[in-house]
Amino acid sequence: EADIYQTPRYLVIGTGKKITLECSQTMGHDKMYWYQQDPGMELHLIHYSYGVNSTEKGDLSSESTVSRIRTEHFPLTLESARPSHTSQYLCASSARETGELFFGEGSRLTVL
Amino acid sequence: RKEVEQDPGPFNVPEGATVAFNCTYSNSASQSFFWYRQDCRKEPKLLMSVYSSGNEDGRFTAQLNRASQYISLLIRDSKLSDSATYLCVVNRGSARQLTFGSGTQLTVLP
Numbered sequence: 001e002a003d004i005y006q007t008p009r010y011l012v013i014g015t016g017k018k019i020t021l022e023c024s025q026t027m028g029h030d031k032m033y034w035y036q037q038d039p040g041m042e043l044h045l046i047h048y049s050y051g052v053n054s055t056e057k058g059d060l061s062s063e064s065t066v067s068r069i070r071t072e073h074f075p076l077t078l079e080s081a082r083p084s085h086t087s088q089y090l091c092a093s094s095a096r097e098t099g100e101l102f103f104g105e106g107s108r109l110t111v112l
Numbered sequence: 113r114k115e116v117e118q119d120p121g122p123f124n125v126p127e128g129a130t131v132a133f134n135c136t137y138s139n140s141a142s143q144s145f146f147w148y149r150q151d152c153r154k155e156p157k158l159l160m161s162v163y164s165s166g167n168e169d170g171r172f173t174a175q176l177n178r179a180s181q182y183i184s185l186l187i188r189d190s191k192l193s194d195s196a197t198y199l200c201v202v203n204r205g206s207a208r209q210l211t212f213g214s215g216t217q218l219t220v221l222p
Contacts, residue, residue, distance in 0.1 A: 031207050043156070043199075043212040058208070090155055098144045099203040099210050103155035 003027055006091050006104035013081055014112050021076045021107045023091030032074040033092040033101065036060060043090065049074055081111040113138055116202050118213040126221050129190050133216045135200030136182045145176055147185050148199040150215065156199055159185075190220045 004025040013019055025032065034047040035058075045058030049068040063085070064078050074093075078085055088108050092101040118135045125131050137145075145162040160167065162174040162183050173186040187194055200213035 033208070040214070042214045045208065045210070048208040056208070094207055097207045098161075099146055099201060099207060100158055100161065101156075101207075101210070103157065105155050 004091065004093055004102050004104045006089075006107050008107060009105060010108045010110075012110045012112065015080075015082055017081050017111075019078045019081050019109070021089055021091075021109070023074045023076070023104055024072050025074075025093040025102070025104075026072060027093060027095070027102070028071065029093035029095050029102075030071065031094045031097075032068065033094075034058070034064075034066060034074070034076050035090040035092065036062065037088045037090060037106075039088075046089075047076065081109075083111045085109060086111050114213075115139060115211045116200055116213040118198075118200050118216045120214060120216060122217040122219055124219045124221060125190055127190060127192060129220075130186065130188045131190055131218060132187075133185045133198055133200075133218075134182050135184070135213055135216075136180075137200075137202045137211075138181070139202070139204055140178075140181060142181075142202045142204050144203040145183050146201040146203075147172075147174055147183075148201055148212075150197045150199055152196075156212075159198070187218075190218075192220050192222060194218060195220045 007022045030051045035043040044060035046062040047066040049055045091104040147159040148156040149159045150156040166175040171188045197215040
């Protein structure tokens with residue numbers, strides 16, 4: 001089993017609040033990802049990290065930000081949550097460039 | 113046109129049936145290919161990579177046709193536990209260049 005963890009699993013929060021979704025992996029993977037997935041829809045990459053202090057935005061525009069200060073930790077932050085941010089956020093990591101990703105269980109965010 | 117297209121289904125099949133899914137991709141420069149499985153309200157999990165020569169893992173067989181730009185997944189002797197959404201994933205060159213299909217939903221009926 002993959003060792004990648006996300007917290008919180010579920011979050012219901014009011015508009016305008018700041019939120020941080022945590023993601024940690026214990027596999028020593030350099031590459032980490034944040035994907036966004038709405039029900040029944042494709043996964044879309046919103047952030048990517050090659051390694052410590054290396055992050056870049058993904059294909060889907062997102063108002064969220066990320067940081068990668070430690071190899072194992074890749075948190076995602078929304079400064080001011082809005083209802084349009086309601087979605088599932090999936091964190092993943094990989095050791096290789098090919099596309100074999102390990103996913104966390106996801107964080108379901110609902111913004112009221 | 114979407115970069116990766118899958119028949120959304122749902123495919124409802126009886127236990128023991130053989131079922132096949134196709135996935136087409138539009139970028140001929142795509143380099144590697146995968147099938148992931150995603151259970152309802154869960155995270156995707158890698159099912160198998162797809163190699164040019166085709167590959168088999170137990171009841172699952174994956175094939176790649178570069179000329180026609182499609183990949184396929186064959187499931188033999190379907191089990192109830194195979195019920196899930198199967199995601200086709202295409203890599204255009206690096207790990208950040210993965211494109212996920214929207215998935216094909218399979219329900220195996222008793």
